[in-house]
Amino acid sequence: MTDQSTAIWLRGERAPRGRAPEHTRGEIAAAAVRLADRQGLAAVTMRALARVIGTGAASLYRYVATRDELVELMVDEVNGEFELERRPDASWLDQMVDLAHQARDIYRRHPWMIEALDTTPTLGPHGCSYLEHALATLAVTGAGGRTRLEAIGVFSGLVRLLCKAERDRQQPGPPSARMAQRNAYLSSVAASGEHPHLAAAFAETSEQSSSEGPQYQGIPAAPSDGQFDGQFDRIVRRTLLGMLHEGDPD
Amino acid sequence: MTDQSTAIWLRGERAPRGRAPEHTRGEIAAAAVRLADRQGLAAVTMRALARVIGTGAASLYRYVATRDELVELMVDEVNGEFELERRPDASWLDQMVDLAHQARDIYRRHPWMIEALDTTPTLGPHGCSYLEHALATLAVTGAGGRTRLEAIGVFSGLVRLLCKAERDRQQPGPPSARMAQRNAYLSSVAASGEHPHLAAAFAETSEQSSSEGPQYQGIPAAPSDGQFDGQFDRIVRRTLLGMLHEGDPD
DNA sequence: CCCTATTCGCGAACGGCGTTCGCACAATAT
DNA sequence: ATATTGTGCGAACGCCGTTCGCGAATAGGG
Incomplete structure (x- = not known):
């Protein structure tokens, strides 16, 4: 690694002297993005990513100073998907x-x-x-x-x-057991009689969706995707x- | 632990039979909140919290099924600080x-x-x-x-x-080395000549604050706290x- | 064309994490 | 007094990010 104390974007990717690296940042970032797309960000561990790339975990540190920096790479890779054309006609x-x-x-x-x-x-x-x-x-x-x-x-x-x-x-598939717990508690709260507004809103939410209502921010949300x-x-x-x-x- | 498969709020805190627990959920939650207030959420590890309380790490699992559940306890503890009086006069x-x-x-x-x-x-x-x-x-x-x-x-x-x-x-104190990296890179981007708007905005930001401008969402933000x-x-x-x-x- | 400087790959190990296991032990119900 | 039921918790497991150190590979200078 060139100089670990400066931002990764200022560090040169290839050293002029010595043995040539077998991979590139782009390659690594792309593989990490694919892995995260399929298994989630938590699945992107140094070891797992190294296995996918076909190398050792320690080797990744030749390209990246820390895991956070790897995520930075991934984020910027994906940020490249924006199409930033100028459109002077639109407001x-x-x-x-x-x-x-x-x-x-x-x-x-x-x-x-x-x-x-x-x-x-x-x-x-x-x-x-x-x-x-x-x-x-x-x-x-x-x-x-x-x-x-x-x-x-x-x-x-x-x-x-x-x-x-x-x-x-x-969310796909069966509610994740954790979700089931939440809904069970919310149901009990609704049934308790206190919190009448909550009970009404929760009932209104559950009446349309066949299964239990999913949640956002701990707050049950209806499948109002049309809106x-x-x-x-x-x-x-x-x-x-x-x-x-x-x-x-x- | 009573029944690990239901939400913590539905689980009874005290079992009627057997030995009495030495702590309470509230006590543990309060200690965890204090610890997080002082050292941040990452410092609230099972072992660290146990040490603060004066017990063993494994003992905490008699009160909480998982670390996430502990955080739930902490969040709800703090949510209790809202004062929810009815005020029919206000809009x-x-x-x-x-x-x-x-x-x-x-x-x-x-x-x-x-x-x-x-x-x-x-x-x-x-x-x-x-x-x-x-x-x-x-x-x-x-x-x-x-x-x-x-x-x-x-x-x-x-x-x-x-x-x-x-x-x-x-943020207090000296910029966290990570911040320094970001600002160094941003400065170089600004100096590069491309991204003129970014350069202008960044200059405008740095001119007032003595040190480098801190950031939000990767975006430099000015100390416009008055507004x-x-x-x-x-x-x-x-x-x-x-x-x-x-x-x-x- | 070899030599040496320099970098790369990476097995092994470290410390810390969340969590589980199993047992000694305390409190209650009979 | 005994049986029953929880509790406290040391020890251990598996996984994590990260570091160390060394052998292998490459490039430039003679």
Whole structure:
């Protein structure tokens, strides 16, 4: 490893002298992304990834200083899936909504990204391109750099939040035993008579879905996926306007 | 342990027969909260908590089936800090904003709660009281149970998001070496000439704060704390209105 | 073309984690 | 007094991220 004390993006990938490495960062990142797509982020351990690549676990540390840095690589790899064309015809708001839709598609393709960004808030090259694009898009609002940065941060977090809600709503297969516990407790609370609003809302939720209602943030959510896209757009629009304009809404 | 297959809130704390336990859930939860307040959530390991309490690590499993369940206990313990009085005089929106302020204060007191809710979205007794309160508050909007549940989920997530932004903005002491790496890379990107908007915004950010600008979501954020509260309220209000009303804004 | 400097691959080991096992022991019910 | 039922917990298991050290591979300089 060249110099472990600087960011990975500033470290050269290949040393000019000595033996040549057998892999590349891109190769490793791609393999890690595939693994996470299939088995979740927790399954991406150094040993498991090394096995997939066909090498030893310790070898990975020739390419990456720590596991967190590996996740950074994965995140930036996936951030490269954004298509950041300029579209001067559309309003800044529509362009941001388009960005939000792209992010939503990416989260659907790579659900582990939702958790990965909980712990890994770093900007790689692709992240910088994304940020540059968003900053440029918001330039026409007249807002200052600080305001726009803040807005983009909240915007990204909000999109992630909504996508997490969507994902948690439609979990596959049988409820995960943990979920069963939650629903059992919620049912008992509903049946207890206190918390009448909760009981009503919970009943309303369960009446449509055949199985127990899934949850988000510990809060039961109905399979109202038909309305999801509309909600998504409206919330994103409102929030952006709230941050970047004083008055008038949608 | 009574029956490990049902939710902890349905399990009796004390068994009628046999030897009496030396601790209580509340005692353990409180100790864990204190530990997390002081050293962060990662420092709350079974062994460390046991040492604080003055017992063996394995003993904790008499009170809690898993570490996640311990975190659930901690979260619900802290959720008990909400003051949920009825205030029929205030508008539903003002009441929700008050709830958001309370949550913000709680996150300031217990910063680890922000991360704890990333992984632990379960409702305990206090969580149910909170949810009941919020549902009741939103009842006057005329929205259905499903819509209100969804709105409360996004509302809570958004508040947490904003508080995380605030927390990451004002980190104490010297930048954590990891931060230094990020800023070094961002500086190099800014200096590279591509990404002009990013360069401008980054320069604007660094000019005021003496040290390097801290970040949120990988995005540098300025110390605009004076405006934070205003932003906070406006975003929360807008988003709530966006979810619960079709037309008119604030 | 060999030699030496330099890097790479990686088996083995370390310390720490969550969790399980099994047993000695304490409290209660009979 | 005895049987029953939980409890406390030392020891151990398996997995994790990470480090060490060394043999093997490569490249540039003579």
